[in-house]
Amino acid sequence: MPSTNERKQKHAKDTAVQGTNDSSVVSKVSAAAQGYFNDVFLQNFVCKVSRRAPLINRGYYVRWRAMDHCVRKFLHITESCPRRQILSLGAGFDSLYFRLHSDGALDRTVIFELDFPDVAQRKAAIINANGTLTAMLDCYLSSQTGPTYVSSGWYHLLGVDVREESQMEETLGAAGLDWTTPTLILSEVVLTYMETQCSDAVISWAAKRFPQSLYVIYEQIHPHDPFGRIMQNHFLKLNSALHSIQQYPDAAAQRHRFMDKGWEQCVCLDMNAFYLGLVPEEERCRIESLETFDEYEEWHQKCSHYFILTAAQGSLMAQALLTQAPVSSASSLCKSSNTTVLCVQTIPVCMDGLGMAASLVRPGQVLLTGGSSKGGRGAAARILLRHQEGWISAIVDLSRELDDRLYHTATSLPGRGIVVYGGRSSPLNPVQSIFKLNLGPADSENTEFVKFSVEEMICTGNPPPARWRHTASLICHNGKYFLFVFGGKNESEMVLGDGCFLCLVQHHWTEIPVDGAAPEARHSHSACSYKGGAVVFGGLNRMGVPLGDTVVLRPNERGFRWTKIEVQPSPVPRYSHSAHVIGAKLVVVGGVWLNCNGVPGGLIINLTTHSSVEFRLDTTAVPWPLMLHSFCSELIDPEEAELLLIGGGGNCFSFGTHFNTQPVTVDLRPVLG
16 A cells, blocks of 8 residues: 555656646647647647747647657548547547547547546536537537546547556446457557556557557657757656656667567657658648748757657558658667777866857867857857866957857968858848957966957958858868858758858959869758868758768869768768868767767768778766767867867757756877777
């Protein structure tokens, strides 16, 4: 018999879990109001419509779309059956019955919804008070005592704890459920809030009691990487911990779980695979045009941490609700046991920021411009200085302020100058101005105070469109230095594929002949100066898919020529990483990738032999989740091969904004040979 304290704790946790229903329906209403999907009934279950951020709207769209996809597919494959059923476990304030009724899609279909009695009672009260909703119920019966709160010919709302198997069976039987009828069982972020033994029991119970059935579950995976740790902490703070995610941490484990619990067939996709593989391109384009959006890293990470699974048995086993996406051949690189591991060390300087740009002033001195931090947008320029006693963060005195900008570039020039180009203040406001920073004389009395003179570059010629998430590399042509600007995006173009040349002597945008097939348009890629030209790697293409190609812009007699390098083994596609050339090797660190366990560590591409090797980063010495995207990096001293990683993090879906609170260093010598 549970003690009084245990019962109180259980009640508090159950109440917290019920609260997730309320926040979820508000977010779904927001997505529907912005046109992500059509559901006019959801708004009846909230007090007022509140607009969520575009990232949250997209996240709830793909959740809604996945569940709706499975429901519609089930109705299609059972259209010849004399009767079919949908059983929704932990249904909350879902509007499924009313939506399907309005669409005329409920022919011979009975819907049973189960949830905690308190939730079912609240939902029944809303339905009872709404004439539009009650008019959609035939033979309507409303009860305030339960366990049957609403009963009609095609819809039953039942208040019962899903963990109570015998009570659930009795309630469903009394409501008229037929155990042998083809049945679709739904559990949308429900089982994970139960203790694992309870959720396993529900899966086994469903397999045993429904011989002709399909099960659909939408939940979280990947608890151990930085995003997964932040996600778990979020639910812990809400007193609604994610339980089964520890025992079943990935798609493979979830598939084995259902097969072990009695199901005959199972398909599990993360939401990146679902969105890119099962949502038509035309629909994706529509979704991506609804709101201004610049949170690609968080979007892909959110989708990699949620999955849609379908399991089947009986005569429905051959009817797949989902199509298994092919596994990328590159994904095996993520699990390679031969991968070198490099240790990450923190440096004791408090500094955070997203979308900053870094440039090496001189060995051991790194200038940081722009970005956003815990203090807000428009962070003042800062410099990191390494002394014999360690690192310090120093004040930067600028003769004039730089424009507020994120995702810009700051390119070091010969003679200790720096060109700051591009960026944005918001996804609707790209920055047009270009600045050149010149380092002033050192202050021998105050080494923590660094001066720069700032001049706005007034450039002639035909300027390229304003942009952010681009690259700007120093290249050489006919004895002159040029800033080579490639790719990016802006408020009107999803990706830009042009390459533009700014003469740094004459401040003139110059046309230079470029031969060869130009690389695919992209943003959030890397480009490094290399032998007078540049080497481009990765990025995100027009369809929102990461790239893994390596392309070199080589000088020739006329100007330049694009040459694609066929690297073996093929690198895992990624974006939002950083890269540096050391000798004949391209060193890539961090970023975001898809269809892979874990997060990117690093990659070495030998530009001479065209070979590649992945390496992992050991972050056990870092006391917070280290998110290596929207960050910047610099080689502190190329001869020492020590890489400094600064800033990074992101708006982690609805789990809050995360900042890497301190810079970290990585010694690259073990992978450079």
